[in-house]
Amino acid sequence: xxxxxxxxxxxxxxQIGGSPDRRLLMDLCIQAGRELDILAGRSFRPLRRTTSVxxxxxxxxxxxxxxxxxxxxxxxxxxxxxxxxxxxTADVLQVSSFADPTPKAAPIAxxxxxxxxxxxxxxxxxxxxxxxxxxxxGVSVDREQRVDLMRRVMDPAVRFSVPILGVSVxxxxxxxxxxxxxxxxxxxxEGRLIELLLSDTMIDGKVVPLAAVEPIxxxxxxxxxxxxxxxxxxxxxxxxxxxxxxxxxRRYVRRKASIAVMQYRKGEAPDRYPWKQVGISExxxxxxxxxxxxxxxxxxxxxxxxxxxxxxxxLDRVDHLRAVRAAALDVLRSHGFGEEAxxxxxxxxxxxxxxxxxxxxxxx
Numbered sequence: 001x002x003x004x005x006x007x008x009x010x011x012x013x014x015q016i017g018g019s020p021d022r023r024l025l026m027d028l029c030i031q032a033g034r035e036l037d038i039l040a041g042r043s044f045r046p047l048r049r050t051t052s053v054x055x056x057x058x059x060x061x062x063x064x065x066x067x068x069x070x071x072x073x074x075x076x077x078x079x080x081x082x083x084x085x086x087x088x089t090a091d092v093l094q095v096s097s098f099a100d101p102t103p104k105a106a107p108i109a110x111x112x113x114x115x116x117x118x119x120x121x122x123x124x125x126x127x128x129x130x131x132x133x134x135x136x137x138g139v140s141v142d143r144e145q146r147v148d149l150m151r152r153v154m155d156p157a158v159r160f161s162v163p164i165l166g167v168s169v170x171x172x173x174x175x176x177x178x179x180x181x182x183x184x185x186x187x188x189x190e191g192r193l194i195e196l197l198l199s200d201t202m203i204d205g206k207v208v209p210l211a212a213v214e215p216i217x218x219x220x221x222x223x224x225x226x227x228x229x230x231x232x233x234x235x236x237x238x239x240x241x242x243x244x245x246x247x248x249x250r251r252y253v254r255r256k257a258s259i260a261v262m263q264y265r266k267g268e269a270p271d272r273y274p275w276k277q278v279g280i281s282e283x284x285x286x287x288x289x290x291x292x293x294x295x296x297x298x299x300x301x302x303x304x305x306x307x308x309x310x311x312x313x314x315l316d317r318v319d320h321l322r323a324v325r326a327a328a329l330d331v332l333r334s335h336g337f338g339e340e341a342x343x344x345x346x347x348x349x350x351x352x353x354x355x356x357x358x359x360x361x362x363x364x
Contacts, residue, residue: 050157058163069087114219293307
């Protein structure tokens with residue numbers, strides 16, 4: 001399969017029914033999938049097995065996007081950290097254990113504040129720049145070892161991390177790292193921004209495609225093995241500019257952290273949210289809310305139980321009307337109306353009148 005959307009072909013054909021043109025259907029699935037890729041800012045592929053070699057350089061955590069929980073065949077001492085929102089996937093792998101886990105950790109809000117302060121300091125001192133990555137490589141890798149390092153990074157299975165920061169604060173481990181990547185036409189798009197490190201160096205008239213993935217911040221409690229990673233954030237995003245100063249960096253991290261905490265709470269107690277009680281998505285709930293409640297001073301004034309009951313009643317009415325309309329269309333089609341003519345007729349008449357409705361011409 002060249003694209004994840006192709007795996008939907010059989011399911012789509014089954015739902016459509018009949019004998020649809022599978023080639024045309026595949027083209028439509030691929031087109032829709034690519035549009036989703038564009039909206040998501042990354043590409044997705046079907047589930048598959050891969051082999052990865054991690055070089056964390058002393059850090060206990062590495063980021064691995066879209067890992068399926070329970071699918072890792074790793075050596076002892078490596079654990080998947082489930083995503084707090086989608087427990088079937090993991091974005092972080094713990095590759096080494098803590099020497100001395102702490103009995104108690106600071107609250108999440110404090111840990112995120114610590115992370116924001118450390119991130120601001122790292123930004124001010126230039127640790128998030130490509131110059132620091134090149135400096136670290138120059139200090140940590142001998143000249144004789146650099147050729148071997150380049151060969152390893154060229155292998156897409158090798159995930160070589162450059163440590164930027166790793167510190168224990170208040171019972172939490174906080175780290176920032178950048179992964180090296182050799183950019184080619186075959187490089188997978190993981191939704192990470194990249195930065196060329198040797199843009200001024202040419203080989204055979206081409207820029208050396210050694211790049212560093214955007215800095216990744218991971219914060220995890222140190223109270224047990226494995227730790228629970230609660231924050232995995234990409235630190236170069238539209239709207240984030242380290243040059244704006246430490247306060248802007250703190251605001252950015254606080255905003256992203258509040259979103260992470262909110263998503264975590266949704267995953268821990270989904271039944272307490274009204275859209276889950278109604279049985280619809282959060283997006284549709286907020287689209288329907290103006291029909292149910294009124295705003296006062298920019299905020300909805302509502303009683304959750306009342307809103308849930310009224311929204312359920314509204315959705316039941318919508319489902320009933322949809323069922324009545326579908327039955328009316330069936331009656332009109334059985335009387336000889338074409339599809340378009342039947343829909344136009346229903347726009348001008350009540351569904352109850354379909355029993356006596358016939359197309360123009362002689363009636364049976």
